[in-house]
Amino acid sequence: MQAVRFADILDITVISVLLYFSLIWLRQRASRSLVMGIGCVILLYICAQRLDMYLTSWLFRAGFTALLLTLVIVFQSDIRRAIERFAVWSEFHTKRTSIASSQTTGTLIEAVRKLAENKIGALLVIKGKEPLDRHIRGGVSLNGRISFPLIYGLFNTESPTHDGAVIIEGEKIDRFAVYLPLSQHVKEGGEAGTRHAAGIGISEVSDAFVIIVSEERGTISVAEQGRLEVLSSAAMLTDRINRFYNYIQPEKKAKKRFSWLRRNFGAKALSLLLTIALWMFFAYRAETIHRTFMVPIEWRNLPENFIIDNPKPLEARVSMSGTERNFNFDPNIMVISFDLGMVHDGIQDIPVVEKNLVNKPSGLTINQIDPRNIKLRAFAMTEVELPIKVKMDGNLPENVRLTAVTVEPEKIKVMVPKSRKEDFTVIHTDPINMYEITQSSVLKIKATLPESVRLSRDNPGIVRVKIDVKATSGKK
Structure with missing residues (x-):
């Protein structure tokens, strides 16, 4: 494998x-x-x-x-x-959710037991780790400490806010008369009342623990994670609340190794x-496959006084092998690069090795690079000043006679191969169509550079040609 x-x-x-x-x-x-x-x-x-x-x-x-x-x-x-x-x-590690003490929890359970005994409907939401603000509406801010009279009074049927929910956070009642989202799964509640639907609804969209007291049957139910459970007695509520608080703040002694x-x-x-x-x-493919890519060749660090004469080839054929997943890359990022910082004048035979392949994908084996060697001809360049010769194409019209042709500048600085310096004696311009000249004109013409000749730095290669002509009288 x-x-x-x-x-x-x-x-x-x-x-x-x-x-x-x-x-x-x-x-x-x-x-x-x-x-x-x-x-x-x-x-x-x-x-x-x-x-x-x-x-x-x-x-x-x-x-x-x-x-x-x-x-x-x-x-x-x-x-x-x-x-x-x-x-x-x-x-979680920087801000811990507060929980109620055992004494406060006992007070809460006693109040719930009394509400159930008197068949007074109640809806109490104990906040978990997740925020509730996005899911609840309305309500009155209280921030009061949990007590038996306070809870009993909030759900008294004579109170105008007894139908709302109470939000409990830690030791205090944060808000009362709060409206909760209704669940669409009211069958979970059995009693199918609005209070039960609201209790299931808030437990579906948060990790809150909800206590519901039915005013019709006097039963106590709890809703958690979208599920409703009817408790047979108020004593069972103690265990459920303690389990919920242990979820919020697990006891260190209760944690076991690898409990997660x-x-x-x-x-x-x-x-x-x-x-x-x-x-x-x-993803896994054990078989080895072979693929071939055409990779461009580049030259870098070529000294300014050198040129490469018509380098060929411009691409190399690279054969690779590996698994299917190793070929999951963009082949356009690969390039075969040569450092010509130590180039010398003349013909050079440069071997193509694996280290010349830039951005080679990992996990692939290079089987062959073709060609194995690249021959190139480098010229050391020297600056010379050569005269400009205007190239004229065709003849002037019959009624026009050429009187003078001047060029400015008369000479231009170019870079030529040092070993062939004597081969270059003149620089021609682009051809001028003389048939179109009907009067004296001044033209800007580009210089035509022979192969292996380069313009010197800051030289645009444009010359100013002045053509003087004179009209002649023809026979009618």
Whole structure:
């Protein structure tokens, strides 16, 4: 088996974490039919990829963006909550949520027991780690310490605010007469009352713990993570509240080594196994493949007083081998580069080796580079001053006679190969069409440089040509 890279382990870890949270969300939020539907879609996609089902694969590609947008719209509240939970998790070590003392908890339970005994409806929300402001409406700020008379008085049927909810944070009642979002899953409550629907609703969109007292039956119910449970007695409420507080602030002595691993171990193991299977199915390819690329050749650090005479070839053929995943790169970033800082005058035979290949992908083997050697001719340049000769093409019109041709400047500075200095005696201009000259004119003409000749620095290579003509009298 081919060695697994660190990037592969990181890849599997990231997908496993995402898959784990997806499984937890599906277990808490989604119906069985939705889970089966998603599973069928994934299975169909795998079959389309492995069996080369062209039309089905095209449909998946075409509809992926629309499907992704639809999922974002449908599950926007869950996505927002996931982001909020991540923000809360990142701040957990710097800001801890306060909890009530055992004495205050006892006072709260006694007040709830008394409300249930007298069949007085009540709705109490104990804040968890996540913020509630986005989900609640209205309410009156209180910030009062929890006491039996205060709780009993807030839910007294004669009070105008008794139908609202109370928000509890730590030792105090933060707000009362608060309106909560209603759940669409009222069947979870059995009693299908508005108070129960509101209690389930806030527990669906946050990690709050909700206590609900029914004014019809006098029962005590708790809502957590979108699930409602009717308690047989007020004594059971003590254990449930303590468990919730332990979730907010786990006791150090209660923490066990690797407890994070044992929590939801089945979902974590399934996520890891599924990710490894998907990685083996799609990403891992043990067979070695060969591919060839045409890579451009570049020259760098060429001294200013040197030129390369018509370098060839301009590309090299590079053959590589490796696994399919190693070829997942942009071949346009590769280049074969030569450092000509130590170039000398004349013909040079430069070997092409692997170190000349810049931006070579990791994990690939270079089998061959063709050509193996590159021949180039370098010229050491020297500056000379050569006369300008105007090149004239064609004849003047019949009624026009040329009197003088002058050029300014008369000479131009150029760089020529030092070894061929004597071969260059004159620089011509671009040809001038003399048939178009009907009167004396001044033209700006570009100098035509022979091969291997370069203009000196700051020399535009433009000369000023003055053509003087005189009209002649022709016979009618």
